[in-house]
Amino acid sequence: MTDATSQPTPAPTPAPDATLAAYRKSIDNFDAALIHILAERFRITQAVGAYKAQHALPPADPGREEAQIARLRALAEDAQLDPEFSEKFLRFIIDEVIRHHERAREG
Numbered sequence: 001m002t003d004a005t006s007q008p009t010p011a012p013t014p015a016p017d018a019t020l021a022a023y024r025k026s027i028d029n030f031d032a033a034l035i036h037i038l039a040e041r042f043r044i045t046q047a048v049g050a051y052k053a054q055h056a057l058p059p060a061d062p063g064r065e066e067a068q069i070a071r072l073r074a075l076a077e078d079a080q081l082d083p084e085f086s087e088k089f090l091r092f093i094i095d096e097v098i099r100h101h102e103r104a105r106e107g
């Protein structure tokens with residue numbers, strides 16, 4: 001029963017699930033590794049952006065991107081990872097890098 005003064009019943013706390021907790025621990029480790037790997041990639045592309053700005057090179061190189069995407073799609077297929085997803089993921093990262101390069105060029 002509810003009335004004007006009663007609080008909504010809180011959702012029951014699920015029983016601790018050791019199996020799910022172990023999977024999640026592993027996921028957390030992978031996510032941490034992914035962040036470190038991405039940070040390292042962006043550290044390198046920051047240097048590339050500075051180099052390109054210094055040498056008046058264009059921020060984007062579509063030919064290089066095409067080769068990267070073809071390579072990554074093949075790697076994804078080999079690893080049984082969705083190549084469409086892999087391409088979108090790389091595209092997302094490269095687009096961000098190009099934005100950084102453009103900012104570096106503007107000074």
Ligand SMILES: O=C(O)C(=O)C[C@]1(C(=O)O)C=C[C@@H](O)C=C1
Pocket residue numbers: 045048049059060061062064065068093094097098101
């Ligand atoms: O290789 C370059 O020229 C880069 O600037 C790096 C990078 C990348 O993030 O991999 C980014 C932009 C280019 O269009 C191609 C590749």
